[in-house]
Amino acid sequence: MFDRALYDRFDKPFDRLGTESLKWDARKDFGNADAIPMWVADMDFATVPEVIEGLTRRAAHGAFGYNISNPRDRQALINWMARRHALGITTDDIMFCPGVVDAIYHCLKALFPSGGKVIVQSPVYGPFYSMVEKAGMELIENPLKRVENVWRMDFEGLEAILKAGADALLMCSPHNPVGRIWTEDELKTVTGLCARYNARIICDEIHADFEMPGFKHRCILSFPEAQNAVQLVSATKTFNLAALRHSAIICKDADVRKKISARLGEVMADVNLYGMLATRLAYENGDNWLDTLLVYLSENRDVFEKALRETGRLLPAHVEGTYLMWVDCGQLGLKGDELNSFFIKTAGVIPNSGSFFGKSSDSFIRLNIATQRSNILAAADRITSAIKAL
């Protein structure tokens, strides 16, 4: 439920300087210490009040010896998945892991110990490429297609690759960086194809809770043909807890789970007390906080998308899920380092460069809109003025 007091809190200036914030405290490394940082995917908002209280109370206890999981940890996730995503899971289906990127790597290693072929749909979050490579697997790209500035999966391309033989599809759902929430029909098609050609789906759903008004995320495990898929989730994006390093691997297939949990045991992928506690408290108490955040973020999106379009030279994709805007800068006539430098040094806004997401994306940038409206407006002004002066 929307909460006015929380909304006002999101909107209030919030100083992250001097908190070892990668986004804010590393600005000088980009060569412009006054730039507005709109790159790494975390948010400029304090997390759920009950999480802050709970962590503070636990810290005051003072002893931080080895920890065990509380049954409430799994129950909180089960309840969240049922309440927010209508997905039924049980305690047995859940394994914990430090981060989602770690989870991708460990799942690949556990399920394909002697290698194999993994499909990724580019442009996509950079570590998808590096984790496949580090796991000793062959990466096959099935690039997304853009139709009237809406990014779509290329099902013909996917089927051709599957037919030729692929072991797994590493999916991003919702998709970072293009901001799509895949529709039920799209997910039905993809799960049907993977089932037909016997390819395992590993689905990174770290952005699942960011549903902009009018869009509904569907978990991969809610599809009958993907019951042996692996679904990766985390409260760290949703509630701004990335530094606490905690995620969950959800898997309904006992054989698959056995392999993954053996792998996690081998590498002692123990989870952090604070990550676990914060996640539980966020899932138990964070509904109104998230509902309110989604209103705030969707307003940011509308204001920022309009301002970027009005430059006449930038083409942002409409953000359906995530808080990340994928922007086609082709009309600026700049690419790669030149494009980055234009945004950072000339405009005073730090983006993620498109090449982080794929080799054909160097005329794109990704901008993070999870910040105060005042920063969104200032960034829009800076970008507009810099483009006018080009």
Ligand SMILES: Cc1ncc(COP(=O)(O)O)c(C=O)c1O
């Ligand atoms: C799709 C996706 N997966 C994983 C991550 C990172 O997850 P973690 O910090 O839990 O490794 C991100 C962060 O931006 C992301 O966008």
